[in-house]
Amino acid sequence: MKLQMCAWPEVDAYLKESTGIIIPVGSTEQHGPTGFIGTDALCPELLAFEIGERLGVMVAPTISIGMAQHHLGFSGSITLRPTTLIAVVCDIINSLTRHGFDRFFFLNGHGGNIASLNAAFSEIYAESSLGTAGANRPAVRCHVENWWNGEAIKGISEKYFAEAEGSHATASEVALTYYGYPEDAARIRQDRLSPRIAPEGPIYDADDYRRRFPDGRIGSDPTLATAEIGAELFEASVTGIGKKYHQFLVGE
8 A cells, every 4th residue: 555645534544454654765876887776765665565565554655865975976876964864754753643653664775774764763762752742642663674684585695696795786686676677677787797796895985985886886796686586585575574564563
């Protein structure tokens, strides 16, 4: 159930049955020569929409721009400051709590968002602890789930990619988007990159990143990605994350 495709009476009806919502969150940043700039938002969105359909869960509009300052050396990348992302997440939660939502499951596609998401949750909890939240706000619970963390996902990645998975522009995330968007994948896919496996290293500012990782990849060989592997990742993710959402919803 896509929130943006509902009329408000439908949201009211949903809230009589459930107060949980999935919020996909990602980033708009380069993913090497063979990955979509929107990869980190496309992955959780694909998964969230399918989970929503299978489980009857409301899915909020994707937060498509995240904390990605270190990617600004590559054309097309867009970033929010950490403080801006925190404010955006807090405003979304506070908006939805006004209507009765109180369980917020953030399905994340970008490692750079994790610190800001957890900081936003702390701000929300602090409002309740300090008594500054609205008197009519329910007891809110928030959770961030990184789509790539499931054991089944790690197993598929190890099976097909091993050390070529990497940590940015990974073979797994590229494969998942190739499955979701095959026509666009055919346009950008390449058979060979040089070096085959990109270098590893730390991340600082945008200029330093571009010097260390000239084509944008970190430790990966996404030429190994295929739509067929993406289909396996998709099914394993939807199943595993669906279970985690249910556990979160019924937990204390």
